[in-house]
Amino acid sequence: MRFLKKFLIWLAGILLLLVVLMYVFNVDYLLKAVRTIYLNGHTTAFLEDYQYFDNREIEDGVAQPWPISKEYNAVKPTDSLEKMHKQIGTVAFLIIKNDSIWNESYYDNYTKDSKSNSFSMAKSIVSAALGKAIMEGKITDLDQLVSDYFPEFKEGLSARMTVGDLSSMSSGLNWDESYYSPFSVTTRAYFDTDLNAVILGLKGVSKPGTAYKYLSGNTQLLAMCIEKATKTNLAAYVSESFWKPMGAKNEALWQTDDKDGIVKAYCCVASNARDFARFGKLYEQNGKWNGKQVLDSSFVAKSTQPRFADSPEYGYGWWLSDYMGKKIFYMRGHLGQYVIVIPEDDLIIVRLGHQNAPTTNGTPHSDDFYLYIDETYKMLEM
Numbered sequence: 001m002r003f004l005k006k007f008l009i010w011l012a013g014i015l016l017l018l019v020v021l022m023y024v025f026n027v028d029y030l031l032k033a034v035r036t037i038y039l040n041g042h043t044t045a046f047l048e049d050y051q052y053f054d055n056r057e058i059e060d061g062v063a064q065p066w067p068i069s070k071e072y073n074a075v076k077p078t079d080s081l082e083k084m085h086k087q088i089g090t091v092a093f094l095i096i097k098n099d100s101i102w103n104e105s106y107y108d109n110y111t112k113d114s115k116s117n118s119f120s121m122a123k124s125i126v127s128a129a130l131g132k133a134i135m136e137g138k139i140t141d142l143d144q145l146v147s148d149y150f151p152e153f154k155e156g157l158s159a160r161m162t163v164g165d166l167s168s169m170s171s172g173l174n175w176d177e178s179y180y181s182p183f184s185v186t187t188r189a190y191f192d193t194d195l196n197a198v199i200l201g202l203k204g205v206s207k208p209g210t211a212y213k214y215l216s217g218n219t220q221l222l223a224m225c226i227e228k229a230t231k232t233n234l235a236a237y238v239s240e241s242f243w244k245p246m247g248a249k250n251e252a253l254w255q256t257d258d259k260d261g262i263v264k265a266y267c268c269v270a271s272n273a274r275d276f277a278r279f280g281k282l283y284e285q286n287g288k289w290n291g292k293q294v295l296d297s298s299f300v301a302k303s304t305q306p307r308f309a310d311s312p313e314y315g316y317g318w319w320l321s322d323y324m325g326k327k328i329f330y331m332r333g334h335l336g337q338y339v340i341v342i343p344e345d346d347l348i349i350v351r352l353g354h355q356n357a358p359t360t361n362g363t364p365h366s367d368d369f370y371l372y373i374d375e376t377y378k379m380l381e382m
Helices: 002-024 029-036 079-088 119-135 156-160 163-167 185-191 195-200 216-230 234-243 273-284 297-303 367-381
Strands: 055-058 090-097 100-106 252-255 269-271 319-321 328-333 337-342 347-353
Touching: 029 185, 055 234, 055 269, 079 090, 079 367, 090 273, 090 367, 119 163, 119 216, 119 234, 119 269, 119 273, 119 297, 119 328, 119 337, 163 216, 185 195, 185 216, 195 216, 216 234, 234 252, 234 273, 273 297, 273 328, 273 337, 273 347, 328 367, 337 367, 347 367
Parallel strands: none
Antiparallel strands: 055 252, 090 100, 090 347, 252 269, 319 328, 328 337, 337 347
């Protein structure tokens, strides 16, 4: 008993020392990481983690239910599709054809109304908010300087950095896009309670607007610019600009860095497959919803075209592909969250899940991205 008591005192002392060292070396955000992620059995962010963070609500309005196809779920998912779902933990798979829900499946006790983290699919939503702010004249255009909102970027390489550079992932900022390292700025941003300070501490290390490099910090800074320009918190702005006009059935939640803090704009909108699909439909319809121009069509067109010839996989907030000779644009999030849009076939595919498949095909697109498209077309042909 005496040994056990000494051991517990020793252990408590070690833990206290570790906590002190975290504060001394300015990595105390790791305490929140341990509490919310690691002690829940995960090594990175996960679908239900929004329950462990503060959130802002993206309010819904009057729901506009999706039409249901006469052939709804008449075709079963292919064996290859079901195998992939089981292998990497799909929770929702939705196929919208000709503006109607043609097929949908849910797993792991998820339903059509279950919320799950979108991760970086939120980047497409932030880019849409940029387009809306430009449409409303609150931001001049894609060439508006970031330093007009944040003088911290008036000097050095970032002096000519624009909101368009942020949206197209060409800021030249010193951001480490590492999801599994506990010491990367990406991890700090996820758990820090002063995200504003983290972002304003970034520095330009290359000339902006010249080359694509995917950095989550770009989208966070873009969101901060939008909030300055619109004088509205981003969750409320997205609610009024998109969520309500598009008739989302459920409210969504957007994680914040702290209670009443700023949203983690580069990630972390929690909603469901049917409501996420509305952004796919909005862009497929060139910014129109029920005949009303919600988003400028020229902005949508520019967003879904590559900015840089040597990086054809990305536009402004949207991933791009020409698979099967078809123009495809899509929202993509960590662990394999997708809203895939194939306009020429009036087709939207949504997948949400716990993991994604690796990229082994030599392209910027994961293996599961191709499989979801291939198997969907096989189902449509049955």
